[in-house]
Amino acid sequence: MSDRMGPAHVFVVDDDTSSRELLTRILSGEGHRVTALADGHEALARLGADGPPDLVVSDIRMGEVDGLQLTDALRERAPDTPVLLVTAFGNIDGAVEAIRRGAFDYISKPYDVDGIKVVVARALEQRRLALENRALRRDLRDKYRLENVVGRSEAMLQVYKTAARVAATDATVLIQGESGTGKELVARAIHAASPRAQRPFVAVDCGAIAEGVLESELFGHARGAFTGAQAMRRGLFEEANQGTLFLDEIGDVGQNLQARLLRALQEGTIRRVGTNETLAVDVRVVAASNRDLEQAVKEGRFREDLFYRLNVVTIRIPPLRDRREDIPLLAEHFAAKHGRSEGAAISPAARDLLVAYDWPGNVRELENVIARALALNPSGVVTPEDLAEHVRGARPAAASLAVVAGAAQERPTLAELERRYAAQVLQETGGNKTRAAEVLGIDRKTLYRLLGDEKE
Structure with a gap:
């Protein structure tokens, strides 16, 4: 599939000729290329001959190879192909089992044409996202060594995209996310994909070091600058020269040190503690925080000018x-x-x-x-x-x-499914409730109950 919602190759698998032909007409009418197959054996044989389709729509109950067995085989042989299983109305247990076995969704008989179109479009969109995600992850893994960043959700897809796009630039990046979400992994991937990849990547956890010590760690110090400073020491900005400096938990840095960081970012220069000598540094800064820095700015705990200097590009990593x-x-x-x-x-x-x-x-x-x-x-x-x-x-x-x-969607209750089906049959009988009750195999009182109408 080349475009977002373009035509797809769909297997329709059903041993009932009329049902198979109806599904074929519906999907062909949407522009999809449909291969109609009479049972699971045919589907597996065609899969071996032609390769996996973009989507499989299969009845659950068939001959030797039923829809659940076909789903199992597809999960093994074509894991990127979503499966929609067709179930008789009210067969909730079969539908739930289908989803547990790996089906994307289920379709109930009798068919709701518009509903079929919607669920097919959603399944094909998930396949598109999965393939795009895989391609991006492969690109990042091969080029940017991001093999430890794992995920196929749309939220992580956006993380991969932004990381890949910003990597080639020198823009300052702010990575936001809760502790444990993998912020440093993303920072390392950005560095590895950048023109600075052959230069140092230096990481420091700003929240784990006292502010006085952190200042010396970042900017270095002159001999005798403070008690115990027996020799001159280069700071991490100098260590990361021409490379990347990763400032983790930047929200924990105090106001005085924030001012020094701002000056280093604005001017590209630093001064070691205990000296007035200015040193030029060429450092790309990637910062990270598990705090809401915008709120910290509003509360006066974080400098607004530093926030905007860091927040050139933002990557938000969602919690698990x-x-x-x-x-x-x-x-x-x-x-x-x-x-x-x-x-x-x-x-x-x-x-x-x-x-x-x-x-x-x-x-x-x-x-x-x-x-x-x-x-x-x-x-x-x-x-x-x-x-x-x-x-x-x-x-x-x-x-x-x-x-x-494969989707965060609310599923209708059995009562809601029954109500919808009863309303559909009533519509098909022209509003004749006696005839609708006969078709459904229930009495009029039960029909009224299903429709939420207790009046006869």
Whole structure:
């Protein structure tokens, strides 16, 4: 697929001829190229011959290879191809199982034509984003060595895009995000992609060093500048000359040191502590903070002029709880990293708990949990029992279902589905409630209840 919502190649798999032809007409009418197939065997054979399509729409109940088995095979052989499974009205258990097995969404019979178009467009858009994300990550990994930044969510896609675009410039970058989200990884990727890549990358945690010591660390000091300064020392600005200086937790820097930082950024010069000698430095600064610096400016705790000097380009890294779809990928990444064997993996039940947990420590906490679990479990497969107690206490059902479905969307309740279906049948019978009740196989009183109308 070349453009955002352009034509796609779609497999329609259904052993019911009329249903298959109807879906084919609907999707062909949208400009898509449709391959109609009578069962799962045909779909798998065609997959082997022609390669994966952009989308598969398949009935759940078919012959030897049903829709769930086809979904399993596609997840193995064509993981980037979203699957929409068609289920009979009211078969909620089948729909939920389909999503748990990796289907993107489900479509209920009888078909809502507009609804089919919407869900197909959403599935194709997710595929486009996934492929674009993969291409960007490959580009960043190959060129910028960003192999430890993992994620396929749209929010992380924006992080990758901004990092790639700003890397070639000398612009000052401010990376914002909670602790543990991977701010330094992004800073290192920007440096590695820049023309300064062969020069030093120097990182300092401003929140971990007392202000008086931090001033000397950054700017250096002359011999005798203070008690214990027995020799001249170069500062980190000088160490990072022609390279990149990463100022982590910049929001913790005090007002006096903020003024010196502003002068260094504006003038490109520094003075060692205890001397008036000015030294020119050529340093690209990337700063990071887990604090709201704009609020700190309003409260007078952070200099406004320094904020705007740092905030030339902003990259916001979302917390893990806001990109839960990345959790399974990250968990598998850390399992491969910390596992004692190549078979290290996460069980489905453990994955659901990981997805449901809110991760206040973000990616760093997730890595620690996986490393601990694998250290305690020699089998290499993480189960719920291997997880820390506070993670096991998470409630997995709703959160993990939405993540596996690939979209943060609200699903209708069974009662709402019944109401919609009853209203559709009533419309098809021209408003004849007696006839609608006969078609539905219920009495008029039940029909009134489904429609929310207790009057006969």
